Ligand SMILES: Nc1ncnc2c1ncn2[C@@H]1O[C@H](COP(=O)(O)OP(=O)(O)OP(=O)(O)O)[C@@H](O)[C@H]1O
């Protein structure tokens with residue numbers, strides 16, 4: 001087994017924990033016909049359709065990485081996590097974890113991973129969180145003293161110490177999610193999968209959870225794979241980003257590199273007065289001299305991407321054309337960069 | 350590493366079983382009103398109905414039904430209802446639901462055999478139901494001393510209890526199997542309702558198996574429900590002997606082995622098929 005080798009002040013080449021080679025997953029479902037007649041047809045002649053949820057995935061994840069997995073609804077994020085963690089077998093190619101086929105993980109491997117699903121509780125619904133944790137302690141054979149210490153620490157950091165005795169079903173969504181996260185880290189796993197852990201949570205809870213995840217990733221070198229539709233989650237936690245589209249990897253690279261690509265451009269968001277003329281396709285050619293692009297046009301909001309040097313000339317142009325209530329100039333936000341990636345690849349394909 | 354594994358993993362399974370048992374026990378007693386309704390009331394109505402039915406059939410004191418007079422039938426019905434309570438039943442295992450809703454997926458990433466946790470449920474069932482039955486027996490024998498079944502001998506009681514325990518385990522495996530079908534079918538609830546009906550009939554809960562037609566009774570003697578309820582009842586009353594008890598143990602053990610093999614096979618197949626529904 002290759003050990004972690006440090007090759008620089010902040011870059012370490014560590015052992016590969018997760019490996020997907022040409023991995024694909026197809027789901028077979030049958031179309032349900034409606035009505036009474038349809039019921040009988042369903043019984044005897046089913047019309048099968050195959051959905052390719054994943055196709056030709058090549059992925060390598062090393063120890064200590066914090067990876068963000070994003071993509072539209074149905075892009076295959078959850079399926080990818082399920083294949084890697086051995087919940088479901090791949091239909092082609094291979095998915096391996098800790099050097100072992102994911103669907104044949106043994107107990108000593110499973111002890112090193114954990115999974116949090118935002119929509120499916122991993123804890124026991126009708127028990128107080130503390131009892132669930134005790135059951136997990138048995139399942140993972142965590143020594144009692146370590147268990148108490150970790151539990152106290154993480155409950156304090158996530159601010160749920162006084163809720164440990166409450167039944168899980170009586171906790172709010174955010175409180176429950178914090179419990180799920182505590183449960184996921186109690187046995188000090190090497191790899192943690194988090195599928196939309198911040199779904200439906202308020203800003204403060206999100207912040208708390210993000211900070212907890214980043215700290216634990218730094219302090220213990222836990223490998224974390226996170227999916228989210230919230231770009232702020234990704235931006236504030238992940239160092240590497242993988243974008244899925246229709247079951248394929250569309251982008252795989254560092255978050256910093258990604259942002260550097262658009263470093264010399266600015267995002268200008270314009271809020272219009274209701275009386276202002278709106279966006280018109282006829283304006284399109286007028287943008288060219290500035291090297292500007294329209295990124296999004298809502299009735300009262302326009303978003304442009306403009307080269308930094310052109311901003312000074314572009315802003316007066318906007319004031320000439322529109323009645324502007326408010327205007328902001330920023331670096332490209334992550335969601336805009338990602339939208340651009342989608343557009344580029346679509347154009348290229 | 351793997352050579353030392355078996356003994357330590359059995360020890361771990363046992364410890365886990367203990368924890369799961371305690372957890373199940375806490376869960377079932379958490380909802381007190383529901384517990385009384387579920388565990389006490391529900392077991393009473395069926396024997397009561399059957400007692401009235403038999404009263405209507407057996408009008409004269411000399412009248413017999415398959416070799417039973419009315420007091421013997423009452424004693425038998427009480428025993429059958431008590432033993433049936435000890436049998437694991439479909440409602441005790443919400444596995445099919447868990448499979449449908451994708452909750453079993455969480456166990457797939459844990460270093461645990463799901464079956465051990467389910468066994469905790471079985472142990473809880475036995476413990477709770479034994480206490481309930483014991484309670485009902487104390488109350489019942491005080492209130493209706495002339496009707497309450499009288500045990501033939503201490504060894505008869507012991508033999509009956511052994512058969513019920515083995516039978517309950519068979520019933521548990523059967524429930525598990527039917528639930529596991531949820532990996533393939535969406536009609537598990539219908540199936541399990543049917544199974545439990547067939548089960549109570551074959552077990553002789555309504556009509557003693559020995560009072561059924563010869564050919565049917567002969568066939569049922571190869572099934573585990575008979576040995577789980579009807580036979581222990583008759584053993585208890587001294588209507589069957591040790592020889593029959595030994596035969597019962599053999600039949601039940603054979604069923605345990607067969608059901609266990611089938612369970613392992615279906616569980617493995619099912620997981621492979623499992624898609625961890627939705628989300
Ligand atoms: N059990 C299943 N049976 C059939 N098709 C499925 C199944 N699970 C997922 N799919 C299909 O596979 C594709 C990928 O689904 P997946 O759940 O991985 O998406 P996702 O990226 O997690 O989406 P979301 O952001 O909505 O959670 C979808 O087209 C979905 O319809």
Ligand SMILES: [Mg+2]
Pocket residue numbers: 077078079195628
């Ligand atoms: Mg998903």
